Amino acid sequence: MSVTMEERAEAYKTKPRSVSQAKQYEQCPHAYFLTRIAREGELQAAWLAQGVAVHAAAEAWEKSGRQMALDDAQAEFGRVYTRMANEALEAEPDEEGWQASGPYPGFTDLERRWSIGREQVESYVNWYKTHPEETVWKSADGVPAIEQRFDVTLDGVHVIGFIDQVIEHPKHGPLVRDIKTGQIPAMTDTFQLDTYALALQEQHGLECSAGDYWSGKTGRPSRVRRLGSAAEVVDRFKAMDEGVKAGDFSPSPAPEICQRCPVRRSCRYDVS
Template sequence: MRLPEHISHSARETLERCAKQYFLTRVVKAPQRPALWLAGGSAVHEATENYDLLHFADMAEDFQAADVWNAFFDAQLAEAREKEENENLWRKSATEPIEVWRRMGLQFVQAYVDWRERSPWEIWTTPDGFPAIELDVSGKLPGCPVEIKAYLDRVFWDPVLKKLVIVDLKTGKRAPKNADQFGTYRALLKAKYDVDADMGVPFMNRRAALGKPYDLTEYTPELVGDVYGEAWSAIQDYMAAGSFPADTSDCFLCDVKAACHAQNGPLAHLYDPASPGYPIPF
């Protein structure tokens, strides 16, 4: 078994939540049960990205919200159906089935467009001439031996306060619990472009407004690199020990339960070395 060649904020969060889930999703790549909320969220991100690219090119009038949303949502649903034909097995909220997401997702997209039209913030352009829309800032930081993958939803320039602001779109009900995701982005942006983005803020699509802003000045490349370096060392230790322990305190949102021995998953013997039926010693 080979470890991934990189790490990310979501991978580190998964590792901290449940090392077994990290192993199943990132190392052996067990089948992941589709989630309707992920399909809808991805489509919202794609549709708003389409809007901002058109806006950046002074072609915002060509953006047709309903057509763009439906096209991306249908594509996400098709991808989910390729993984699991039976939609009854998808992870989804009982109050937000596909037909609700069809209407709700369009509202999320329009809420972002409306905010953009009234906001004075401008999409930042990188020193190499790229608009900071789904900006790839992946790279290495001091203290972490592997690449940290990261794509920033948006980086804006605030012409009033004369500062860069990192914005991440959130289609879920909960706001970020801390600034760590934004801090990771800030450190990688600094490492790649030598610029300081000292504020991070979520755009809460369900509220049609920005959420709580976070001060990011403490998130230096050195501090963030050390955090990810420790996470990578933990992954290597788990691998050396031959065991990625499972935390079964909160498995509701886990998408690889079918491959987990701790959950008596029917596929555990194929993917989880803790399963007695696993064919190859770990």
């Protein structure tokens, strides 16, 4: 039995929230509506497969106790990348339905990111091989914090997600780390890391006052961010939650936003 758009809109009023939902809603509520409720067709993008595949390789390598051979980690990247690329090509065989990356059209970008992703996996393994002091934090039951799931309620808002890594840093103590294969957020944008730190405190009683991003572009962690207040995290989730419940999906058109929007073909406010 098919679900109507009205039924999905009603269901989204009580769905768990996430960092990606909150950031998309803050950037453009109408894009949130078109993507998640109207379910409009999205443009495919090669960087999505690259990101997921690098994460999968990093997770496999970490869960091997950092003993997996580089070739095997790259093979894991290849398996995931190939599967996702084939699925995306089946869903959208026309290059017009793919997002370009700078001067690279969609299919060219898909080919080149195979090599870029393999190089990023190699950089990831090499970083931790040469920095073994940056170990993975383990919860009380001995489980390494790799793709650590969290499920918390923040002032009445149900928030879920996965934390890429929690690192026992020799200088900063427990530190939340997210793997980025593309551009990393600005120093002032700590919302994702702040959310993860708050979730760790809520679920494990772990205090994290710092976070960073492992950058695939540089092959090393970013500068460490001092994390913000828990109150700001809660306020942002509450504002997003209230907006969705109120049906407020106003557009926020701007060239820099619309150019990267996967549902711009279906948006009458597109200014890309």
